[in-house]
Amino acid sequence: MTNVPSWQDTSYGSKVRVARWLVEVVGEGNLFTKTAMREAFPGVAQIDRRMRDLREAGWVIDTNREDPILNSNEHRFVAEGEPVWLPGRGKARPKSTLTATQRSETMRSDSYLCRSCGVGAGESFESGPGTAQLEIARRQVKLADGSTETQLVTECNRxxxxxRxxxxxxxxxxxxVDTLGPVERKALAQWMEADHRTYSILEKLWGTYRSxxxxxxxxxxxxxxxxxQ
Ligand SMILES: [Zn+2]
Known part of the structure; x- marks a missing residue:
């Protein structure tokens, strides 16, 4: 590839260099520590911040907030984003940051619960350590007319x-849904109205029997x- 600088090329800014360091030294999918990053860039002020700035260019770098397996000194370089070393690239895309209104509207519509597991902010997880933090995720939704749009949904850090x-x-x-019989469809409609799954007599009997x-x-x-039988 041409025009790809080395992470050690000090004629580039520290954001470009830390991006190249992630690609060349850490490698996609791997963990790195803040300590190792600071040691790679001795004397560079705010290298942590330059690394975080990459997220605005679509780089995915997890902390223990997104991935509870990590400790507070560790990050995971999940995925490369825009090639910030190319001229004119690496500027924040205007739509990449959610507004406070978008965040609060999404949380409110989702009843302040993780839509995947139902945990609320600050509650303990059913298994494992830590408490839940709610975040806003972007989800690609393929609409009934075949087009795809990005919608926002509340999810916990796990x-x-x-x-993703x-x-x-x-x-x-x-x-x-069209394949459901009338009884199943009615039950589903009731769960949707309540935004909560209720158990039928059949399921309650099964649960008791099974145990x-x-x-x-x-x-x-x-x-x-x-x-x-
Ligand atoms: Zn969850």
């Missing part, structure tokens, strides 16, 4: 990592399925 890059397909979802000891399950199964 789910956001897992859902996923796309919602409304055409497929609506096609599957029984084997002998007790056998007795119930015989009563329901009959001797021939």
């Amino acid at each position: 789910c956001r990592v897992g859902n 890059g996923s796309e919602a397909d409304l055409t497929e979802l609506l096609r599957r 029984l000891p084997a002998d007790a399950r056998g007795a119930v199964k015989q009563a329901v399925c009959g001797e021939s």
Whole structure:
């Protein structure tokens, strides 16, 4: 490739150099520590900030906020963004930062809950350490007319990592809704109205049955399925 500077080329600015350092030294998908980064750029002021500035150019660099596996000194270089070393590139794209209004509107519409796992801000996760932080994620949504648009959704710091890059397909979802019988469709409508899943008598019975000891399950199964089962 031409016009790609080395990270050690001090004729470039520190944002370009830290971008090249990530690509050449760290490598996409790998962890690095703040300590290692500072050691690579001795005497460069605010190298942390220059590294964070890359996010505005589409670079994905996780902290322990996005990825709870990381400790507070670690980052993960998830994905390369725009080639900030090319002339005229690397300026922040105007639409890349959400406004305070967009953030608060999205949180309010989503009832201040992670739409993937249902956790609220500051609540403990069901498993593992840490408490949830709610963030706004961009989700590609394929609309019923076939076009795709970016919509905003509230997710916790865990789910956001897992859902990165996923796309919602409304055409497929609506096609599957169409296959539901009237009883299922009515149940789904009730959950949607309540924005909460309620359990039918069938599911409650199943839940109780499933947790029984084997002998007790056998007795119930015989009563329901009959001797021939
Ligand atoms: Zn979540």
